Amino acid sequence: MGFQTPMYTLSQYLEETRAGKIQLPDFQRGYKWDDERIRQLLITVLRGHPMGVVMLLETNNALVRFKPRPVSGVELTPGTEPEKLLLDGQQRLTSLTQALTGDGIVHTKDARGKLLERRYFVNMAAALEDVNRMDEAVISVPADGVIRKNFDRDIVLDLSTPDKQREEGFFPLNLLFDATGSMQWLFGCEDKDLAFAFQEKFVAQVGKYNIPAIELDADTDKAAVATVFEKVNIGGLPLNVFELLTAVFAGDAAYFDETGSDFRLNDDWQETKRLWSDYPVLGGVENTDFLQAVTMLATRKRHLASTSSRPPAISAKREDVLKLDLSEYLEWRDPLREAFIWVSGFLADRHVFNRRDVPYPKQLVPLAAIRVVLGQKADLHSVSANLSTWFWSGVLGELYGSATETRFVRDIEGVPAWTVDTSYPTPRTVADANFVESRLHSMRTRNSAAYKGVAALIMARESRDWMENKAFGAVQHKDMAVDIHHIFPQKWCNDNGIDDEHRESIVNKTMLSARTNRVIGGVAPSQYLAKIEHQAGISGGELNELLEAHLIDPRCLRADDFWSFFTNRREQLCLLIESVLDKNVQRDVSQGIAAEDSSHFEEGAFDEIPEGEE
Template identity: 40%
Template sequence: MNIQKTFTSPDLPLEDILNKVEEGKTQIPEFQRGWVWDDDRIKSLLASISLSYPIGALMMLKDGQSKSRFKTRLVEGVELTTIPLPEMLILDGQQRLTSLYQALKSNKPADTRDNRGKSIKRWYYIDIEKALNPNFDREEAIISLPEEKLLRNFRGEVIADYSTPEKEYETQLFPFREIFSSSNWRAGFNKFNKYNSEKVELFDKFEQEIIKRFEQYQVTVIQLEAETPKEAVCQVFEKVNTGGVALTVFELLTATFAADDYSLRDDWLAREKCFKKNKILSKLGNTDFLQALTLLATRARREQQLKDGVSLDDATAISCKRKDILNLTLEEYSKWADSLTTGFELSARFIHTQKIFSHRDLPYTTQLTPLAAIMTILHDKADNDGVRSLLAQWYWCGVLGELYGSSVETRFAKDLLEVLDWINAGTIPTTVSEASFNPARLWTLRTRNSAAYKGIQALLIRTGAQDFRTGISIDDQSYFDEAIDIHHIFPQDWCIKQNIPASRYNSIINKTPISAKTNRMIGGNAPSVYLCKMEKSAGIDNIRMDSIIRSHVIEPKLLRENDMNAMWQAREKALLSLIESAMGKSVLRSWSDSEEIFAESEEADDEL
């Protein structure tokens, strides 16, 4: 079998490579971040070449009719009136080539940084005598000078001047910018020294041992073929990128769209500004948006292909993986971006009806992605009571079944297809059929790191939980005005005095939504004490307080008697009933499991 090679790796003269950079025939793809090498690294690079040491292979992509179609820019320092189409794009070696071009070819000082990270401009020179002296380390022979080529003391007084060719000749500092055209500098050097035979011989030796090394230096260049797919180019770039910072799919797609003079970044910033005004969408990321849009685009492609007679097996798969996002076209983005923005807003409105009021309390940010895509397709149909009930069941199965924690891209695609089919009288989605809740999980839900923990908080608010002190239902207004959060029912200090294990009193079974002010009034008191205190200060009678307590699915009598064990068992059953109602399916109750967890309650929670 003949396997077509996707790259070549010739050794090319350094001077030829830099000439291509200078002519604009070798450019940088726009997705490459600017990243400046410091002064010491540039000197070390020049020293390595002067000793014919390897500086590592470069990696480039042949452009021309490339499928990649990235927007490109000139290497920093290159100035051209007319910019040609690139023949090569630098994938790895940007900083080496930028540093070498600015030090060896540019007529301007190189942009670099000092050891404190401060931006500086430097000219690079090599001391001829030190370079030829074997007792000197080569890097000691290479110096960099400020832009004005003057050295000053701490008072700003000039202590050395290298600002003219004559000063260079006098101090025998050879400028690296003359390395590939040294004849003129040699002529000036010889004339300055009145053709002194020792000086002529010195430069001859310098030319043979240093200059020739630069002129003859070869660099291995791995050249990817122009037909290399875009996702492969991006993957290769990230594997070899010596900058050490992975590119996001948004940055890569931004570079692709820029080739069509479209600023994806500006478009996103405008949308992000609107999203930030929404408490639920305030932290929505550009990758989340692109994933949802890719779901819609691949679904549309698939539907069109099926209409055109393409078989089900051969049609485009609905997907939003990295490679699928990178294959988005600008036409597809423009088609779906506005309607998807509305879809996210409809999703936030729906989530708000489930009594989740802010991004902080979203069980899964990831579940917004398929939900927004679904809402974009449904639009007004999502307001129908029957449709909204199905969406709620799907949503809570995802949350309480804890199905959106990892490997979510495949689930995104299945949910978009299956939920829409379900709403149109199809079969139950996999997320709903697969979801299950183990009663024992209630004992291990202890922090808001868990989606199910946040979900149960929302279910309690949705059920009509009222604040112990104010008696006001916890809706969005009271949620933000009163700083509602989940707090202990049997206070932590009281539990510690009763020798109750932390793993038990920190469980969601012993927690409920309460305002910060109410929680401060509870303090570390027993329930029998703080309930009386609250009734007295707030003017609440026993009957009304019992009603408030029941709104948290707590039996008032057990709380007033400080009977944590009995309250625990009763509330566990009540919470499971809430969960069953939200998921639309029964929970397999196994009390022996709960008893086993209680017996081992000193063990650490896997979330802590």
Template identity: 40%
Template structure:
């Protein structure tokens, strides 16, 4: 059954509906952005009776409700009326035509540089009657209705009153739909031009008055998801709207300001959820859509459990979902029910991440994986600290990171993970697919070279969690990181030494030859051989370490000391690769593919 109708409407009728308030905009529509050139080009197209594209409208009065607003510059004497239909596609065209054709005030538009300007629009009648000159017949003038040159000292065209308009034979565009008053003035001030004007009226004005706009009208039964999807499909000329903006517009119809709830408001002295979450450094990058996804996961998971308890099976059981359509179907009641608990769940996620030695957002392997983690912890509350549950959460989390399963589009995995993770924790299900799908190929270590990789960040964190100590400061890397000492992941065999000894960049730039150390230690390493810089660090007046003490530090980084002291890159590389694979195996609870060593 079709949910839309196609028809045509005369342009004057559409403009009248806009000025009367029967046709308005949903508040998620961006502002009017067309510049003066676009406006004049549109007027030329209508004057030539060229198609300017269909307009898509949505009938109001159904279950889908949005906060609404009039088209820019349109005002009402007795307050804004309730609209009968909303404009989903055609805002820029209809705003341009309404301001030009129906309003006395100047059109609020933009110059070619994007600066706001105000203009009145006229038609040079003689130019309009010449097909070859019609493109240039539409002119715009400043609010004083004059065109000037020589830095404003010379007036080239003065249209500041009705008599001058008639004498200059320039027709005001806001008289196009009803020219009776202007025609009377023309007969008074320039009657000799009236025959020529009548030719212009038949050729140009009638083109506007009889112009038919194609209309696609969506019925009031159209779902919110469909409305938003349609809007985004047709809104190719503007900036894509986020799901947060669309949900914000939906909630605004029920007098709830989701933007203030999330971002806060200085005017209303309201602290937003984002501000509270960002108090946790590891949550600095959490986005509003992440928060909505966590709410959607919990809402749909609860509905799924209710369906199962009611005896439903197969497709009759509601799925857990974090997809866009599920977020758009959230009601204000859903949001109010879950928002406070989910905020606490993200706080628990920050605590979990700190226990795993992830303290800052730059070290967070996947922001997307925090969503199901926060949803699960919202459900579990303090139970997440129970050893058995915590171990399961850790295995799932690290399998997602080291299996590199949370990059790209992950809505399906997020939903599956929450459902399967909670069932597994309650001992009534198999491990989540993220655990069974996760695989780490040993050769992947060689290709991990930059921090942008989730697995690279994960290994860096695991080394800190294992208690790696700094080469210079008497402290663990983890403690130095907390004290905001300048740290980074640096080469163990320096690049200069590796190049001098013909080592392959693909090997020496991999994470196998890198480890987290302080800037102080890195400066002392420089481009020296390992045996040389170890000796220099140990003998530094502020360090003074024995060989065994230095060897203990190296072992905390899973480096075999003898290989460094012998400057044996190949032996070092092979041994450390095996050590890193053991760390990975311990975190994932499963052997990397193709390995046979025992888990420590």
């Protein structure tokens, strides 16, 4: 990659944007500058102050073929090919192109986001009197040139015609680079001295206004474009690989030759989301997640096909996503669409039914890719059981909170073979997973993936709601508004001196319907159990069985014995976690290795719904 730093006049930029020699790559976001920012930019130009650097990319580039589009507001003949693509400076050059050429009408918005059409004028006398008055000299007016007040009943300033503009002394800035138009307009002024002075000081001088450029040469690849764009575009939003590939895929010549149209990646993603619309658990899967899954499968195929002693690596990294070809995307798109739907079923079998309760949305990326590799083997009893161990290892070991790209690759490399035959090396995620008893004390909100995981495991034990005696299936979960609620209510705990650590721990939480939670209220367990028996028409023995399915000792609840309850249930949860990890949970609290400490809890930091307030 090479570059040069030429200096071009503003008039050259305007000529090239209007002629289509400079266009935008399709990954650029839309024009969005508001009225005041545009006015301030025009003031900068009139004062002769620098407005920053723009970045351009040569289009005769064999490595990158972006789909171009004209600068907003410019109409081009279909098929007009650019000579350069504008990577940085879109908002500035779009504002200047619209405000300083043609009819000068800019499609913008006000500070509240209301869409506007504005034109810009400069008061010649004020500008000439003192350059420091330029801020008040440059004004923004509606597209018709008339400023009104009193609900548009009264006209404050009318600049709708050249004669009225000259009469008021306001020069239209869209004539600033129009030599013939500006001369005719100024020649019509009665005050020739004012017109001549304005011509000399501003119209003539602005023609010399320069803007430096950074021009990337034809050897610049996609990854470099993305990196450079992100580094220089610090005032905007970071470049998304999905947006960049949208432009790359739209510029795929082979696809156009075959189909007669450009490939629209965003439209394709919308179709993917439509296919997933009946699976709410997939609501958190992002377009970049999907591309990472495609990249893992594409790079895995290259890796397996290589005969080199150093085959290309399997990857989910950004730079490798950017190297995807459209043909590779299309090869893996449909298998992955189906695999993610399979993932929704896999999660439902583990009592994860909606987006909010997915422990790690990013873990679904390798899970879907693994499903593609395994195919129908993924549904075999032993394979599914091993996949479950891997899944719970990631969740309860809390291994998908960071550095996910590296773990993605390790999992796609090791999990498929191991699930089919456990004589293969144990995958790193399974080997790395670890859980200690004291972690149950600090798991207290949905910010913890393990917290959500334990809640799902409790439901998966065929536990049922206490009032309605219904299993927590997908339909019932939604219909009953099932959520995670306190067993010993918050109010009771506060009244009885139970500290935050124990009160808010997952040990003191379980999955219950909104109806049951309302009956519980804030009273002692012995009292609300009696209410449940009475209102639900259930015997004490039957209710005890429901409690035991939630790993709760009924005797402790009926005696309002919080500490015996907590110790017993903590042990039961440790046993439950051991059963899915196939590993021992270290009893660090029970053995006196870890101290119980609630000092790190912040008052009001808990996100659960208080009892009886649904």
